[in-house]
Amino acid sequence: MSCPTVRQRLVLTFLTSLALWGLYPAIAQNALTLQRNFRPDPIRLSGTAGGTVSLAAMAGVDANCRGFANTTPNHTLTLAETFPTLDLLVLTDNINHDPTLLLKGDNGIVICADNESRGRLPQIAQRLPRGSYQMWVGTKEPGQTITYQLSLSEIRQR
Secondary structure, three states: OOOOOHHHHHHHHHHHHHHHOOOOOOEOOOEEEEOOOOOOOOEEEEEEEOOOEEHHHHHOOOOOOOOEEOOOOOEEEEEOOOEEEEEEEEEOOOOOOOOEEEEEEOOOOEEEEOOOEOOOEOEEEEEEOOEEEEEEEEEOOOOOOEEEEEEEEOOOOO
16 A cells, blocks of 8 residues: 555645635545554544444454444554544434444454444544554445444544
8 A cells, every 4th residue: 555645635624724724525535544643533424324344243243233234344444553542423414313433454453343432433543553554434324324434543533
């Protein structure tokens, strides 16, 4: 995997700045590389969740994963260094949507999240070592689709 060019980083910084000001709601990006002390913080990525494949099956371990997604991850995250805390929070505009989250690292880390934030939003906030991670945002019902924003921060959110 190649590193983003200076121009790509400038465009990403510009769009995430707009997101912080509410002028551009989120960045639709599948692959992201982060270093510690990234700015702006948080970064928000957008996407569409859902599919027909069980997240529990994709997790490949007994991680009590709930939800359904496509086999292709929604996002791939590369951490250039170990993060003492990285907070991943899935947000939706519709209170009736009930997303789930699967994080799977090339280092063997598998984390499933469901209702950690406000009793309905998936959130993972913990130390993550450097490496590559695949992220799937799922829905509770197979074949259902919802739009979401994935917020990434070095500070605990909500």
